[in-house]
Amino acid sequence: MFIQPWDASLDDAEWQAWIAEGHDFGLLSVNGLPGDAPMTVPTHFTGDGNHLLIHLARPNPVWRTIEHDPNVTFTVIGDYAFIPGPWRAKPGTPPTDGVPTSYYAAVQFTCQAHLVDDPEAKAELLRRQMTHFQPDSDHAPVAVDQPPYGRMLSGIRGLRLEVTDVRAKFKYDDHKPVEHRTSVAEALLARGQGLDVPTARRQLHRLDRVGPWKS
Structure with missing residues (x-):
């Protein structure tokens, strides 16, 4: 992932807070077996x-590739929007001369994958996930010897991805003048399609912290 200086995370706390805000869905990328293309999940x-x-489900073909090579990448992407060219035209130039771009946030984890097959270890992994996704505990106990999850554990395998490196990118034109970034955020809020609103909020959050860009 190519990161310009002005697109870099301002500190570890920025990307950590972004993940904690609810960005908990991503893409697992693994190296393919010799002669095969890489695989994503x-x-x-x-x-x-x-x-x-x-x-993941035990029949998932990704397991063979992870067993062959445990070096994997996990990528989380969000707060993205297409920015039309006229929004980025320089002052005094025709709007049609503006060059479009994409805004987005992305956090990329480089990891060593560790398989989890022990039934109790898998149950503990599921309990931790349930604590996150269903914090009201509105689910049956996740226990090896109790239904419904006990009998389902054999149908899954767990992964503990040991993070060895993190690269974060927040691409919101932070090298542009404050007035430009403010006007684009306002245009995103007015358009209000897809992820326009969270994209605008992310841009304004960066604007508050960065202010005028200094190389």
Whole structure:
């Protein structure tokens, strides 16, 4: 992932807070077997210290590739929007001369994958995920010897992704003048399609912290 200086995370707290806001769905990317293309799997995840926790169905073909090569990448993308060219035209130039771009936030984790097959370890992984996704505990106990989850554990495998590196990108034209960034955020709020509103909020959040860009 190419990151310009003005697109970089301002500090670790920025990307950590962004993930904690509810960005808990991403793309697991694994190296293919010799002669095969890389494989990707979209999935929810939860954090556990320096690990990401995932579970997938046992028949998923991704397991063979992970067993062959445990070096994986997990990418989370959000707060994205297409920015039309006229919104980015320089002052005094025709709007049609503006060059469009994409705004987005992305956090990319480089990881070592550790398989989780022990039934109790899988149950604990699921309990941690349930605590995150269903904090009201409105679910049956996740226990090896109790239905309904006990009998389902054999149908899944768990993954503990040990994070070895994190790269975060917040691409919101932070190198442009304050007036430009403010006007684009206002245009996003007015358009209000897709993820326009959270994209505008993210841009304004960065604007508050960055102010005028200084190289």
